[in-house]
Amino acid sequence: xxxxxxxxxxxxxxxxxxxxxxxARTAGLLDLRVHDxxxxxxxxxxxxxxxxxxGGAGMVMRPDVWSRALDDVIEEPGAPGVRLVVPTPxxxxxxxxxxxxxxxxxxLVVACGRYEGIDARVVEHYRATGVEVSEVSIGDYxxxxxxxxxxxxxxxxxRLLPGVVGxxxxxxxxxxxxxxxxxxxxxxxxxxxxxREVPDVLLSGHHGRIARWRxxxxxxxxxxxxxxxxxxxxxxxxxxxxxxx
Ligand code: ADE
Numbered sequence: 320x321x322x323x324x325x326x327x328x329x330x331x332x333x334x335x336x337x338x339x340x341x342x343a344r345t346a347g348l349l350d351l352r353v354h355d356x357x358x359x360x361x362x363x364x365x366x367x368x369x370x371x372x373x374g375g376a377g378m379v380m381r382p383d384v385w386s387r388a389l390d391d392v393i394e395e396p397g398a399p400g401v402r403l404v405v406p407t408p409x410x411x412x413x414x415x416x417x418x419x420x421x422x423x424x425x426x427l428v429v430a431c432g433r434y435e436g437i438d439a440r441v442v443e444h445y446r447a448t449g450v451e452v453s454e455v456s457i458g459d460y461x462x463x464x465x466x467x468x469x470x471x472x473x474x475x476x477x478r479l480l481p482g483v484v485g486x487x488x489x490x491x492x493x494x495x496x497x498x499x500x501x502x503x504x505x506x507x508x509x510x511x512x513x514x515r516e517v518p519d520v521l522l523s524g525h526h527g528r529i530a531r532w533r534x535x536x537x538x539x540x541x542x543x544x545x546x547x548x549x550x551x552x553x554x555x556x557x558x559x560x561x562x563x564x
Contacts, residue, residue: 320424320480321350323392324469325385326431327367329355331466332473340474343483351473352392356380356431359387368434377435385430385441393428397449400425405442406468407432408461410454413472415495417455421472422479429472431465499552501545503536531560 324332332353335341343349357365361384368378395401402424421427430437446452457468478484494502506517520532538561542549 320422320476321352321394321426322429322473322476323352323354323426324429324431324473325354325356325388325392326464326466326469327356327433328431328464328466329353332469334470335473339483340477343477343480346482348480348482349477351477354388354392356384356388359384359391371435375435379435380432380437382438382440382444385437386444389428389430389441389445393445393450394426396445398425402427402451402453403442403445404429404469404472405432405437405452405454406430406457406465406472407436407454408456408459410456413455413457413468413475415475417453418472418475418479421476427472427476429465429469431469433464498537498556499541499548500537501541501548503533503540534561 326332335351335353336344340349340351344351356367360367366381367384368380371377371379389403390396393401393403400423402421404421404427406429430441442452442454455468455472457471462468479490484490490496492502494500506521510517510522518532520528523529538549
Protein backbone atom coordinates (compact mmCIF):
# COMPACT_ATOMS: atom_id res chain seq x y z
CA UNK A 320 0.00 0.00 0.00
CA UNK A 321 1.07 3.55 -0.69
CA UNK A 322 0.30 6.33 1.82
CA UNK A 323 1.13 9.97 1.12
CA UNK A 324 0.89 12.62 3.84
CA UNK A 325 0.88 16.29 2.84
CA UNK A 326 1.54 18.82 5.61
CA UNK A 327 3.18 22.17 6.29
CA UNK A 328 5.01 20.40 9.14
CA UNK A 329 6.50 17.30 7.50
CA UNK A 330 8.86 16.90 10.48
CA UNK A 331 5.81 16.10 12.59
CA UNK A 332 5.60 12.80 10.71
CA UNK A 333 9.21 11.82 11.54
CA UNK A 334 7.87 9.36 14.13
CA UNK A 335 6.76 7.18 11.22
CA UNK A 336 10.41 6.17 10.76
CA UNK A 337 10.19 4.34 14.09
CA UNK A 338 8.79 1.09 15.41
CA UNK A 339 6.55 -1.24 13.41
CA UNK A 340 5.57 1.32 10.77
CA UNK A 341 9.23 2.23 10.25
CA UNK A 342 10.10 -1.46 9.84
CA ALA A 343 7.19 -1.95 7.45
CA ARG A 344 8.60 0.86 5.30
CA THR A 345 12.10 -0.59 5.32
CA ALA A 346 10.72 -4.04 4.47
CA GLY A 347 8.80 -2.58 1.52
CA LEU A 348 5.38 -3.50 2.99
CA LEU A 349 4.35 0.15 3.14
CA ASP A 350 5.34 2.86 0.67
CA LEU A 351 4.99 5.98 2.86
CA ARG A 352 5.82 9.40 1.45
CA VAL A 353 5.67 12.65 3.40
CA HIS A 354 5.42 15.95 1.49
CA ASP A 355 5.76 19.62 2.41
CA UNK A 356 2.69 21.51 1.15
CA UNK A 357 4.81 24.66 0.76
CA UNK A 358 6.62 22.98 -2.14
CA UNK A 359 3.46 23.76 -4.15
CA UNK A 360 3.22 27.43 -3.10
CA UNK A 361 4.25 29.85 -5.83
CA UNK A 362 5.23 33.07 -4.06
CA UNK A 363 8.48 34.08 -2.40
CA UNK A 364 7.01 33.55 1.08
CA UNK A 365 5.64 30.10 0.17
CA UNK A 366 2.16 31.20 1.31
CA UNK A 367 -0.44 28.45 1.80
CA UNK A 368 -3.27 30.37 3.55
CA UNK A 369 -5.35 33.52 3.42
CA UNK A 370 -8.13 35.30 5.33
CA UNK A 371 -11.62 33.73 5.37
CA UNK A 372 -14.33 35.08 3.07
CA UNK A 373 -17.21 36.27 5.22
CA GLY A 374 -14.86 37.35 7.98
CA GLY A 375 -13.97 35.68 11.25
CA ALA A 376 -10.87 34.67 13.12
CA GLY A 377 -7.91 32.76 11.74
CA MET A 378 -6.75 31.78 8.28
CA VAL A 379 -7.97 29.26 5.72
CA MET A 380 -5.74 27.10 3.51
CA ARG A 381 -5.85 28.02 -0.17
CA PRO A 382 -7.50 25.62 -2.62
CA ASP A 383 -5.08 26.39 -5.48
CA VAL A 384 -2.02 25.35 -3.45
CA TRP A 385 -3.76 22.20 -2.20
CA SER A 386 -4.95 21.14 -5.64
CA ARG A 387 -1.49 21.51 -7.16
CA ALA A 388 -0.14 19.30 -4.37
CA LEU A 389 -2.90 16.71 -4.57
CA ASP A 390 -2.86 16.54 -8.38
CA ASP A 391 0.84 15.64 -8.16
CA VAL A 392 0.49 13.18 -5.29
CA ILE A 393 -2.70 11.28 -6.19
CA GLU A 394 -1.49 8.50 -8.49
CA GLU A 395 -4.66 7.89 -10.45
CA PRO A 396 -7.60 10.12 -9.48
CA GLY A 397 -10.90 8.27 -9.50
CA ALA A 398 -9.31 4.81 -9.78
CA PRO A 399 -10.65 2.20 -7.35
CA GLY A 400 -8.66 1.99 -4.13
CA VAL A 401 -7.55 5.62 -4.14
CA ARG A 402 -8.79 7.60 -1.14
CA LEU A 403 -8.24 11.18 -0.05
CA VAL A 404 -8.35 11.46 3.76
CA VAL A 405 -8.91 14.86 5.34
CA PRO A 406 -8.56 14.88 9.13
CA THR A 407 -10.89 17.42 10.73
CA PRO A 408 -12.70 17.67 14.07
CA UNK A 409 -15.92 18.01 12.07
CA UNK A 410 -15.45 14.69 10.27
CA UNK A 411 -16.97 11.26 10.87
CA UNK A 412 -15.27 9.34 13.68
CA UNK A 413 -12.30 7.20 12.59
CA UNK A 414 -12.63 3.73 14.19
CA UNK A 415 -11.05 0.29 13.97
CA UNK A 416 -13.71 -0.54 11.36
CA UNK A 417 -12.50 2.41 9.26
CA UNK A 418 -8.89 1.24 9.61
CA UNK A 419 -9.89 -2.28 8.51
CA UNK A 420 -11.72 -0.95 5.45
CA UNK A 421 -8.82 1.29 4.45
CA UNK A 422 -6.19 -1.43 4.90
CA UNK A 423 -7.46 -2.82 1.59
CA UNK A 424 -6.92 0.41 -0.37
CA UNK A 425 -4.18 0.96 -2.93
CA UNK A 426 -3.33 4.57 -2.03
CA LEU A 427 -4.33 6.81 0.87
CA VAL A 428 -3.50 10.51 0.58
CA VAL A 429 -3.78 12.33 3.91
CA ALA A 430 -4.21 16.10 3.59
CA CYS A 431 -3.31 17.75 6.90
CA GLY A 432 -5.09 21.05 7.43
CA ARG A 433 -3.89 23.74 9.83
CA TYR A 434 -5.42 27.01 10.99
CA GLU A 435 -9.20 27.08 10.42
CA GLY A 436 -8.95 24.29 7.86
CA ILE A 437 -8.82 23.80 4.10
CA ASP A 438 -11.06 25.74 1.66
CA ALA A 439 -14.20 23.56 1.33
CA ARG A 440 -13.97 23.52 -2.48
CA VAL A 441 -10.99 21.15 -2.32
CA VAL A 442 -13.08 18.25 -0.98
CA GLU A 443 -15.91 19.17 -3.38
CA HIS A 444 -13.52 19.19 -6.35
CA TYR A 445 -11.93 15.81 -5.67
CA ARG A 446 -15.32 14.17 -4.95
CA ALA A 447 -16.57 15.57 -8.26
CA THR A 448 -13.60 14.02 -10.07
CA GLY A 449 -14.49 10.59 -8.68
CA VAL A 450 -11.98 10.39 -5.83
CA GLU A 451 -13.28 8.75 -2.63
CA VAL A 452 -12.91 11.45 0.02
CA SER A 453 -13.19 10.83 3.78
CA GLU A 454 -13.26 13.67 6.27
CA VAL A 455 -12.47 12.01 9.60
CA SER A 456 -12.11 12.99 13.25
CA ILE A 457 -10.01 10.97 15.68
CA GLY A 458 -12.15 12.08 18.63
CA ASP A 459 -14.23 14.82 20.17
CA TYR A 460 -11.47 17.34 20.89
CA UNK A 461 -9.74 19.97 18.80
CA UNK A 462 -6.08 19.67 17.80
CA UNK A 463 -3.99 22.33 16.11
CA UNK A 464 -3.92 20.49 12.81
CA UNK A 465 -4.33 17.16 11.07
CA UNK A 466 -0.80 15.84 11.65
CA UNK A 467 -1.51 13.91 14.85
CA UNK A 468 -4.60 12.44 13.22
CA UNK A 469 -2.45 11.45 10.21
CA UNK A 470 -0.09 9.60 12.59
CA UNK A 471 -3.08 7.82 14.09
CA UNK A 472 -4.47 6.82 10.69
CA UNK A 473 -1.10 5.62 9.34
CA UNK A 474 -0.37 3.53 12.44
CA UNK A 475 -3.89 2.08 12.76
CA UNK A 476 -4.02 1.14 9.06
CA UNK A 477 -0.32 0.25 8.69
CA ARG A 478 -0.37 -2.38 11.43
CA LEU A 479 -3.21 -4.20 9.65
CA LEU A 480 -1.21 -4.69 6.44
CA PRO A 481 -0.07 -8.28 5.89
CA GLY A 482 3.32 -8.95 7.48
CA VAL A 483 3.53 -5.74 9.55
CA VAL A 484 2.58 -7.21 12.94
CA GLY A 485 4.85 -10.24 13.52
CA UNK A 486 2.22 -12.44 15.16
CA UNK A 487 -1.15 -11.85 13.48
CA UNK A 488 -2.84 -13.53 16.49
CA UNK A 489 -2.10 -10.39 18.48
CA UNK A 490 -4.55 -8.56 16.21
CA UNK A 491 -7.33 -10.99 17.06
CA UNK A 492 -8.23 -10.40 20.71
CA UNK A 493 -7.29 -6.78 21.16
CA UNK A 494 -9.66 -3.97 22.11
CA UNK A 495 -12.05 -2.86 19.38
CA UNK A 496 -11.65 -6.18 17.62
CA UNK A 497 -14.55 -7.89 15.90
CA UNK A 498 -16.11 -8.88 19.27
CA UNK A 499 -16.76 -5.20 19.97
CA UNK A 500 -15.29 -5.49 23.48
CA UNK A 501 -12.38 -3.84 25.24
CA UNK A 502 -9.43 -6.12 25.96
CA UNK A 503 -9.18 -8.02 29.26
CA UNK A 504 -6.37 -7.10 31.73
CA UNK A 505 -2.99 -8.78 31.15
CA UNK A 506 -0.24 -9.91 33.55
CA UNK A 507 3.34 -11.20 33.36
CA UNK A 508 6.12 -12.23 35.78
CA UNK A 509 6.65 -11.98 38.70
CA UNK A 510 3.49 -13.81 39.79
CA UNK A 511 3.75 -11.97 43.13
CA UNK A 512 4.90 -8.39 42.75
CA UNK A 513 5.22 -6.58 46.10
CA UNK A 514 2.31 -8.62 47.46
CA ARG A 515 0.12 -8.03 44.41
CA GLU A 516 -0.75 -11.40 42.98
CA VAL A 517 -1.74 -12.45 39.50
CA PRO A 518 -5.33 -13.87 39.49
CA ASP A 519 -5.15 -17.60 40.34
CA VAL A 520 -7.08 -18.70 37.28
CA LEU A 521 -4.27 -17.50 34.99
CA LEU A 522 -1.82 -19.85 36.76
CA SER A 523 -4.23 -22.80 36.62
CA GLY A 524 -3.28 -24.02 33.15
CA HIS A 525 -7.00 -24.60 32.54
CA HIS A 526 -7.54 -23.08 29.08
CA GLY A 527 -11.34 -23.19 29.21
CA ARG A 528 -11.51 -21.39 32.55
CA ILE A 529 -8.91 -18.84 31.47
CA ALA A 530 -10.87 -18.05 28.31
CA ARG A 531 -14.10 -17.69 30.35
CA TRP A 532 -12.39 -15.41 32.91
CA ARG A 533 -10.91 -13.21 30.18
CA UNK A 534 -14.23 -12.87 28.42
CA UNK A 535 -15.99 -11.95 31.69
CA UNK A 536 -13.28 -9.36 32.41
CA UNK A 537 -13.65 -7.91 28.90
CA UNK A 538 -17.45 -7.72 29.30
CA UNK A 539 -17.29 -6.11 32.76
CA UNK A 540 -14.63 -3.65 31.70
CA UNK A 541 -16.56 -2.69 28.56
CA UNK A 542 -19.81 -2.27 30.53
CA UNK A 543 -18.08 -0.04 33.08
CA UNK A 544 -15.91 2.06 30.76
CA UNK A 545 -17.80 2.06 27.49
CA UNK A 546 -21.53 1.41 27.94
CA UNK A 547 -21.98 2.82 24.42
CA UNK A 548 -20.10 -0.22 23.04
CA UNK A 549 -22.23 -2.68 25.02
CA UNK A 550 -25.37 -1.09 23.61
CA UNK A 551 -24.02 -1.76 20.11
CA UNK A 552 -23.03 -5.42 20.73
CA UNK A 553 -24.61 -7.93 18.38
CA UNK A 554 -26.69 -10.20 20.69
CA UNK A 555 -25.77 -13.14 18.45
CA UNK A 556 -22.14 -12.82 19.61
CA UNK A 557 -23.13 -13.31 23.28
CA UNK A 558 -23.26 -16.76 24.85
CA UNK A 559 -25.40 -17.96 27.77
CA UNK A 560 -22.72 -17.21 30.39
CA UNK A 561 -22.22 -13.70 29.00
CA UNK A 562 -25.79 -12.84 29.85
CA UNK A 563 -25.09 -13.57 33.54
CA UNK A 564 -22.28 -11.00 33.76
N1 ADE B 1 -7.77 18.34 13.41
C1 ADE B 1 -8.00 19.04 14.54
N2 ADE B 1 -8.65 18.32 15.45
C2 ADE B 1 -8.85 17.08 14.89
C3 ADE B 1 -9.47 15.89 15.33
N3 ADE B 1 -10.04 15.78 16.53
N4 ADE B 1 -9.49 14.84 14.49
C4 ADE B 1 -8.94 14.94 13.26
N5 ADE B 1 -8.35 16.04 12.80
C5 ADE B 1 -8.30 17.11 13.59
